[in-house]
Amino acid sequence: MAATPVEPESPREGAESEPATRELPAIDVELKFPDHSRYAAGTAPDFDDSYKIADVPFSAHDLPTDPGPITRALPLVEAIKRQQVKASTKNLESRLIGGERTMKRRDVAAQAGISLHSARKLWRALGFPNHGDEDVAFTQKDLDALLTIIDNVRSERLTEEAAISVTRSIGQMTDRMVVWQIEALVEDMIQNQGMSDPEARRTMVELLPDLIAPLEELLVYSWRRNLNAAVHRLGARSQAGAVSTGDDDDAPLPLARAVGFADLVSYTSLSRRMNERTLAQLVQRFENKSAEIISVGGGRLVKTIGDEVLFIAETPQAGAQIALTLAQELNADDALPEARVSVVWGRVLSRLGDIYGPTVNLAARLTSLAEPGQILTDALTAATLKGDVRFILSELESTPVRGFGDITPFDLAHGEGGSLIID
Secondary structure, three states, X not given: OOOOEEOXXXXXXXXXXXXXXXXXXXXXXXXXXXXXXXXXXXXXXOOOOOOOOOOOOOOHHHOXXXXXXXXXXXXXXXXXXXXXXXXXXXXXXXXXXXXXXXXXXXXXXXXXXXXXXXXXXXXXHHOXXXXXXXXXXXXXXXXXXXXXXXXXXXXXXXXXXXXXXXXXXXXXXXXXXXXXXXXXXXXXXXXXXXXXXXXXXXXXXXXXXXXXXXXXXXXXXXXXXXXXXXXXXHHHHHHHOOOOOOOHHHOOOOEEEEEEEEEEOOHHHHHHHOOHHHHHHHHHHHHHHHHHHHHHOOOEEEEEOOOEEEEEEOOHHHHHHHHHHHXXXXXXXXXXXXXXXXXXXXXXXXXXXXXXXXXXXXXXXXXXXXXXXXXXXXXXXXXXXXXXXXXXXXXXXXEEEOOOEEEOOEEEEEOOOOOOOOO
């Protein structure tokens, strides 16, 4: 459709003359409803996938003060933008899931040689929504992935229970990772490129095709490096044995670990006074700084819970160093409130990427007892660290702790070179 001159309305008697004639930009789209009165009434035209959609070379910022016919055409512009997003999303889906959806769930299960019940258990572990019998929702890639899991069970490399657990770990971690990545990129567009939220999300759909390959490559690289680090930890522990926790002969939990918490003081009251963007920046700064320190100290960030991070380390000394550095760095950051920190050496149960057991509970209780800027530990951990010049331990008054009775907390402070070196 060629550019069409739009005549201004006739000026009212005695009124100033209207702005000069302005041409509407060419819009390369065939309208199903050519009656323009529909647009003036705010009704956008309908499209189907056969229509050619082109970029519209003007935005609301380009409009003249006088609305006139260009403003009345805005529903058309928005409809075109929505159709562009729809087309981009469809193309992106085809690339991500491996082509057109051609199979129903029973088709996939039958070709994999398993019952629908077994297939659904694996799909639920991956976090997939439930599909009906008549939904054409699967591709060849879905069948290949299912066969990959099943073949490891059939070859007895994995039990069925282990296969489901490993599959769930992949589903849950990648789901959280994808949400995190999308929101981080959208937030960056809003804050640093001046886009509105809808504009940023439309741009994200257009940008993703160029990001798929590098993000996928980085994901596989990171997974391999982290798996390699885990292999080294397995080897080291199998050769050297675990550090004693004093009850190794009758230990109900399998793993001896240093467990620590870092908690921001007055977070709840601060969050009530902050707007969403400022609060998000505070939480992100806290999580990023904590993750960096824990990583440098050789620990693992188990999870973040708003104003709190939970970490583990292989030895009590490594856990103590991480705790000291967390307190030092977080309390020195003027953009963050003060932090309370704890660290406890003991046995834990690891499940689904999380950790459980009395050691975790005790570390959480000690964190709530700590003063702003303070690091607390228990008597067993203090005895394990005693004699190490990097740490100064001071016994405090005995205090009742819910679920543990009376305990004697110890204040942990820097000795000679106790903190980690952070760039």
